[in-house]
Structure formats: C-alpha cells, structure tokens
Amino acid sequence: MSPLEIGLLIALVTIVLLGTGMSIAFGLGFVALAFLVGFQGIDSLGIMAEKFFGGIASFALVSLPMFILMGAVVASSPAGRDLYIALDRWLHRVPGGLVAANLGACSIFAALSGSSPATCAAIGKMGIPEMRKRGVPADLATGSIAAGGTLGILIPPSITMIVYGVATETSIGRLFLAGVVPGIMLTALFIAWTLFIAWRRGWHFSDVTQNFTWRERLEVLPRVLPLLAIIVGILYVLYGGVATPSEAAGVGAMLCLVLVVVIYRMWHAPQIMQIFRETTRESVMIMMIIAASELFSYMMSSLYVTQAIAETIAALDINRWLLMGLINLFLLVAGMFLPPVAIILMTAPILLPIVTSAGFDPYWFAVILTINMEIGLITPPVGLNLFVINGIAPDVKLPTILKGALPFVLLMVLGMVILSFFPGIATGLPDMLLGPATGH
Amino acid sequence: MDTFILLVRRVSQACGIAAAGLLAAATVVVCQMVVMRYFLGASTVWQTEFVIYAIVASTFIGAPYVLLHKGHVNVDLVPLYVKHRTRLVLALIGSLASLVFCLVVAWFSAEYLHEAWAGGWRTETVWALPLWIPLLSLPIGMSLLSLQYIADILCLITGREAPFGMDPEDAE
Numbered sequence: 146m147s148p149l150e151i152g153l154l155i156a157l158v159t160i161v162l163l164g165t166g167m168s169i170a171f172g173l174g175f176v177a178l179a180f181l182v183g184f185q186g187i188d189s190l191g192i193m194a195e196k197f198f199g200g201i202a203s204f205a206l207v208s209l210p211m212f213i214l215m216g217a218v219v220a221s222s223p224a225g226r227d228l229y230i231a232l233d234r235w236l237h238r239v240p241g242g243l244v245a246a247n248l249g250a251c252s253i254f255a256a257l258s259g260s261s262p263a264t265c266a267a268i269g270k271m272g273i274p275e276m277r278k279r280g281v282p283a284d285l286a287t288g289s290i291a292a293g294g295t296l297g298i299l300i301p302p303s304i305t306m307i308v309y310g311v312a313t314e315t316s317i318g319r320l321f322l323a324g325v326v327p328g329i330m331l332t333a334l335f336i337a338w339t340l341f342i343a344w345r346r347g348w349h350f351s352d353v354t355q356n357f358t359w360r361e362r363l364e365v366l367p368r369v370l371p372l373l374a375i376i377v378g379i380l381y382v383l384y385g386g387v388a389t390p391s392e393a394a395g396v397g398a399m400l401c402l403v404l405v406v407v408i409y410r411m412w413h414a415p416q417i418m419q420i421f422r423e424t425t426r427e428s429v430m431i432m433m434i435i436a437a438s439e440l441f442s443y444m445m446s447s448l449y450v451t452q453a454i455a456e457t458i459a460a461l462d463i464n465r466w467l468l469m470g471l472i473n474l475f476l477l478v479a480g481m482f483l484p485p486v487a488i489i490l491m492t493a494p495i496l497l498p499i500v501t502s503a504g505f506d507p508y509w510f511a512v513i514l515t516i517n518m519e520i521g522l523i524t525p526p527v528g529l530n531l532f533v534i535n536g537i538a539p540d541v542k543l544p545t546i547l548k549g550a551l552p553f554v555l556l557m558v559l560g561m562v563i564l565s566f567f568p569g570i571a572t573g574l575p576d577m578l579l580g581p582a583t584g585h
Numbered sequence: 586m587d588t589f590i591l592l593v594r595r596v597s598q599a600c601g602i603a604a605a606g607l608l609a610a611a612t613v614v615v616c617q618m619v620v621m622r623y624f625l626g627a628s629t630v631w632q633t634e635f636v637i638y639a640i641v642a643s644t645f646i647g648a649p650y651v652l653l654h655k656g657h658v659n660v661d662l663v664p665l666y667v668k669h670r671t672r673l674v675l676a677l678i679g680s681l682a683s684l685v686f687c688l689v690v691a692w693f694s695a696e697y698l699h700e701a702w703a704g705g706w707r708t709e710t711v712w713a714l715p716l717w718i719p720l721l722s723l724p725i726g727m728s729l730l731s732l733q734y735i736a737d738i739l740c741l742i743t744g745r746e747a748p749f750g751m752d753p754e755d756a757e
Contacts, residue, residue: 166664166749167679168657175686194694198723202641204633210608210640211615388619391636395615421605426656428640429604429647433657436644484658526662 148453155180155450169487170433177440184448193440200439201432204391205311210428211394212302215401216258217424221416222405224372225254225267231365233275234357241340243279244289247272248339251293252332255300256376257401260427261522265294265533273538281343283541288549289339291530292556293332295519298485300328302379302394305485305518308435309511312493317390318383319582322575323508324515325380327560330570331516334556342552371404384578431486438490445495455498465503466565472496473517473561480521484529488518508582512571513561520557523550586739593736597649600729604647611639631712638719645726649733661749669753676741676748684734691727698724 146154155176162172174197181189219225229250236242236249247268255264269290276286298305301321310317375397382393402420405411445451458468479488493514500510522530525547534546564570575582618632651657659679664672698720700706706716740746747753 162679162682163660164663165675165679166659166661167683168652168659170657171683171686172659172679174690175682178686178689190689190693191696194690194697194723197690198641198694198697198720201644202637202719204637207611207615207636207640210643211612214608214612388623392615392619395612395636396619398612399616418605421609422601425601425605425608425643425647426651426654428608429644429651430656430658432640432644433648433651482660482662487658527660 148449149457151180151184151448152445152450152454155445163483169483170430170437173434173441173487173491174437177437177444180448181444189447192443196440196443197436200436203311204389205317206307206432206435207391208302208317208389208394209304209307209431210424211391211398212259212304212307213427213431214420214424215302215394215398216260216263217420217427218398218401218405219254219257219372220260220263220267221420221423222409222411224257224368224405224409225250226271227365227368228253228372229268229271229275231369234362234365237357241336241343243276244281244339244343245336247276248289248293248332248336251290252296252300252328253373253376255294255297255328256302257372258297259302259304261295261297261519262529262533264297265290265530266537268293269534269537273534273541281339282346283538284545284549285339285342285346286549287534287538287541287546288551288553289335291523291528291534291546291550292335292553294530294533295522295557296328296331298518298522299324299331299512299515301325301383302390302397303515304431305489305515306511307390308431308486308489309493309514311435312438312490313497313507313511315507315511316579316582319508319575319579320511321380321390322384322578323512323571326570326574327512327516327564330563331557331560334560335553338552338556368408371408372401375400375404434487435490438487441491442494451495454495455502458499459502465505468499468503469505469513469565472500473513476514476517477520480518481524482527483521485515485518485521489514506568506572506582508575509564509568509571513564516557516561516564520554524554586743590736590739590745593732594653596729597653597733600646600648600726601650601653604643604650607639607643607646611636611643614639630710631714634708634710634712634714638714638722641719642722642726645722646729648726649729652730652733652737655750661751664749664751669748672748672751673741677738680734680738680741684731684738687727687731687734691724691731694720694723694727 159176162176163169178190229246232246232250233243236246239245250268250272251264254267258264273286273290277283301324303321303324306320306324307317310320379393379397382388383390476488497507501507522528531543531546531550535543614632614636618629621627621629664675698717701720702717707713708716741748
C-alpha cells in the first residue's frame with residue numbers, strides 16, 4: 146500500500162470509529178495503535194508510552210488548564226451579567242446601543258474566558274431576554290449571541306490558539322495578538338449587521354426610553370473594571386515579553402479567583418470546589434485529546450502519510466488561493482462535526498507545511514482556521530453554541546436560532562475574504578509589537 | 586457486581602479530587618514562581634518542572650473521573666439517530682476499543698516506568714528529578730481508566746445504564 150492509500154484508509158477508519166460516538170481522544174489513540182501494529186508490527190508500540198506522556202509534558206501547555214481555570218472562575222461568577230449591565234448603561238444612548246452592548250460584552254467576555262460556549266451562556270442568560278423584551282426579534286437576539294459567543298476562541302486568550310501554537314510550534318503570544326484585530330473586526334461586522342436587520346424590520350432605536358443616571362452608570366464600574374484590568378494586564382505581560390503565556394495565565398487565573406472572592410463574595414468551599422471540578426473536566430478532556438493526537442500524528446508521519454500528502458499537494462502545483470479555498474472547505478466540513486481542538490491537532494501538522502510552502506503566513510492561517518472553527522460552532526449538526534442558546538432560551542425553537550445564526554456564518558466568510566485581501570489585519574499587530582515573525 | 590461498580594466509581598471520584606488538587610497546586614506554584622522571578626529577582630529551580638508534571642499527572646489521574654461523568658468529548662450524531670439496540674452495539678464497540686487502547690498504554694507505560702526506575706533516569710535540569718516519579722501517573726491513571734471502562738461496559742451489558750445516557754424511548 147502506498148502512503149497515500151494508507152492515509153485514505155486511516156481517514157476512513159477514523160471517521161467510522163468516531164462515528165460510533167466513542168470518545169475522540171481514545172478513538173484517535175486506538176486508530177494510532179491499530180495502524181502502528183498493522184503496518185510496523187507490535188514492536189513499534191514500545192515508544193508509545195513515551196509519546197503519550199511527552200505529548201502533554203510541556204510548559205507551553207500549562208497555559209491551557211490555567212486559562213481554562215480563569216474562564217471557569219469568571220463564568221461561575223455573575224461577571225458576565227455585570228459586564229452586560231455596564232455596557233448597556235453606558236451605551237444606551239447610542240443608536241442600537243443594546244445590540245452593541247450585547248456583542249461588545251461577548252467579545253470582552255471572550256477575552257476573559259477563551260471558550261465559546263461559556264461566552265454564549267454568560268452573556269446570553271441576561272442579554273437575550275433583555276433584547277427580546279425591548280423588541281429585538283427572537284431570531285436576531287439568539288443568533289447574534291450565538292455568533293458573538295464564537296469570538297471566544299478568536300479573541301485572546303484562546304484555547305484553540307494555544308493548541309494551534311503547540312501543534313505547530315508557533316509562538317502562542319504572537320498567535321494571541323494575531324486574533325485581536327480580526328476579533329474586533331468580526332464584532333463590528335456582527336454589530337453592523339444586527340443593527341441593519343433590526344432597522345429594516347422596523348425596530349426604532351428611539352423606542353428605547355429607559356434612562357440611566359450617572360450614579361447607576363458609575364456604581365457598576367467597580368465590579369467590571371478590575372476584570373478589564375486583568376485582560377489588559379495579561380496582554381501587556383504577553384506582548385511586553387515580560388512573561389510566558391503560562392505564567393500570565395496562572396497569575397491571571399489566581400487574580401480572577403481573588404477578584405470573584407472579593408467582589409462577589411464567592412468564598413464558600415462548594416463554590417470553589419465547583420470551579421475546580423469544571424476546570425478539571427475541561428482540562429483533562431482537552432489534554433487527553435492532545436496526548437492521543439500526539440500518537441496519531443506520530444503514527445501518520447512514521448507511515449509517511451503526512452509527508453506523502455504534503456508532497457502530493459505540492460506536486461499538484463495549483464493556484465495558492467484555490468488551495469486555500471479547498472483547505473477552507475475541508476476545515477468547514479470538519480468543523481461541522483468535530484470540536485475545534487481535535488481538528489487543529491489532527492490537521493495542523495499536515496496543513497501547516499503545505500500552507501507555509503504556498504507562501505501563507507502561519508499566524509494569518511491560524512486566524513483563518515479559527516474563524517472556520519467558529520463557523521462550525523453555529524452550524525448544524527453539532528453546533529455547540531446553538532444548543533447552549535437553546536438551553537438558556539428554551540422558548541425559542543432551534544430552527545429559529547439557526548435562522549438567526551446563518552447570516553453570521555456569511556459574515557464570518559466575509560471576514561475571511563477581507564482577511565485574505567488584507568492579511569495585515571491579522572499579522573499587523575504582532576509584527577508591530579513583536580517585530581516580524583522569524584522561523585517560518 | 587454492584588459492589589465492583591460502586592467501588593470503581595468511588596475510586597474514579599477520588600481521582601477527580603486528586604486531579605483537581607494537582608491543578609490547584611500547579612496554579613499556586615506558577616504564581617509563586619512569577620513572584621520569585623519577577624518581583625524578587627530570584628532564580629527558580631524546581632517550579633517549571635513541578636508545574637509541567639503536576640498538569641500531566643492531573644490529566645492522567647483525572648481521566649477516570651472525567652469518564653465517570655461522561656466528559657470525554659465525542660460526536661454522538663449517529664447514536665442519536667439509530668434504534669436503541671444499534672445504539673447499544675455502537676456504545677459497546679466504542680467502549681471496547683477505548684478499553685483496548687487504555688490497557689495497551691497502561692501496559693507499555695508500566696514497562697517504561699520500570700526502565701526509568703531501573704535505569705535511574707533523571708530529568709535534564711538542575712533539579713534532576715527522578716523520572717519515575719512523574720511517570721507513575723501514567724500507568725496508574727490508565728489502569729484506573731481501564732477499570733472505569735470495564736465498569737461502564739458491565740453497566741451497558743446488564744442494562745444498568747442506557748447507552749450514551751440516551752433515553753431508549755427517544756429512539757426513532
């Protein structure tokens with residue numbers, strides 16, 4: 146069998162096995178094991194324990210549980226609600242301030258949590274009922290939050306960016322910075338679209354009669370500003386080269402923990418236990434997938450599948466943008482079925498050499514890949530955010546949420562097109578702050 | 586059999602506490618390291634490695650706990666659309682394949698651990714931690730994970746638990 150045929154067989158077996166609904170981590174591990182034994186004999190397994198262990202024994206990966214902890218701390222506190230209230234009180238005079246408050250709160254919360262479903266849930270719980278109460282149609286209210294929530298994995302800190310950085314040996318700090326401007330751009334696109342549709346359906350911005358006193362505006366700040374300070378602090382520490390992402394994440398998590406204890410008085414043991422329980426589950430789940438995909442990619446490269454795919458594609462000599470289009474199509478389809486972390490780990494080691502040899506920037510590609518993954522979070526059949534929204538707004542039917550979310554899929558595609566014409570949107574900030582990328 | 590299943594569940598639950606403890610310890614040590622390095626200007630010897638291995642151990646030891654709570658993410662699209670019986674078969678195939686994988690890793694990691702122990706391997710840093718200490722978490726975690734899978738499979742076969750936790754009445 147040629148390496149390419151083996152690759153096809155691997156893809157087939159993986160799809161079938163994961164289709165049975167078995168856990169992704171052990172599914173990947175099992176495929177790796179089966180193919181190693183099948184093609185290289187039982188002796189090839191000698192190295193597997195070392196690979197499995199070594200796959201997650203890295204200081205860069207420490208940032209992952211730390212950021213998950215930080216997200217869990219913030220998500221378990223009413224910080225999402227307060228963030229929303231603060232933005233609403235400050236923005237309510239601005240036309241469409243309500244929508245801007247919601248999507249803005251999404252992007253800021255994304256910066257605190259690094260997780261899309263968490264962002265959706267935290268802002269949506271308060272934001273969706275409030276928007277509907279003030280006349281925003283149900284599909285628009287739910288769709289915009291579903292889409293706004295996806296920003297969680299683009300705006301730093303982002304779990305998927307960390308995983309990409311580890312899988313491709315690129316700088317996590319630089320990846321984080323690359324996500325900032327595209328994240329803001331998408332937020333702006335989302336806001337503009339929501340306002341446009343609301344306006345076209347006859348929703349008058351002047352209908353908002355509620356008024357807030359300065360007192361009301363100021364009283365919410367002490368609960369919100371410290372969290373914003375932590376975000377700014379983390380970004381400063383990262384781009385200033387002061388500390389590594391793992392150190393920034395650890396301190397950030399600790400500071401958030403202290404903050405919620407002080408501000409929200411969450412000092413009861415059960416509350417803290419709950420935070421650590423959730424962090425452990427999320428962290429173990431992701432780290433297990435990482436360890437297993439280390440085996441998976443080891444198997445792929447020791448059977449020369451990775452190399453064969455890269456060589457074949459290079460030999461095709463197709464237009465680089467056509468190539469990028471095809472890669473995007475593949476990522477989109479994969480994103481509809483698999484969680485982002487699994488896709489990145491399985492495909493990034495194969496895709497990155499192809500992408501960089503076609504002359505694309507690896508940090509720009511990380512942003513494109515992440516936006517693809519975002520789309521997968523709000524498209525059927527397994528769009529996680531859709532189900533989260535369905536959970537917090539049970540009276541809105543799933544098809545309605547879906548209908549509301551679909552235009553945002555197109556906006557994300559538009560975002561990718563804009564990024565393709567102006568790659569500087571992604572690479573500009575890291576280049577400016579850290580100097581041009583080296584290595585790749 | 587109930588005793589066995591209950592016992593395994595207790596152990597997995599305890600694993601969760603251990604994993605969370607390791608994670609908390611890692612967080613504290615990262616902060617301690619930052620304070621030492623950036624505020625006191627002192628050099629740090631053991632912190633980086635401690636943190637790495639605490640997270641690794643937390644992952645392996647925490648795995649059975651996460652399995653107990655069905656937390657290892659999967660794609661349950663197909664199981665959602667098939668009959669109860671097919672669902673059961675799918676769940677069994679998946680669990681058995683996972684069990685095989687866990688047992689194999691447990692076996693080879695035990696071998697690896699033995700080599701590290703017998704060879705007196707140490708990490709290549711100033712701290713020079715004996716490698717068997719962090720390695721210990723891998724065979725322990727994978728063995729306990731295998732036990733939890735065996736308990737899960739028993740629950741599936743004897744009908745104690747519905748496959749994928751889906752209500753049999755839901756099936757189309």
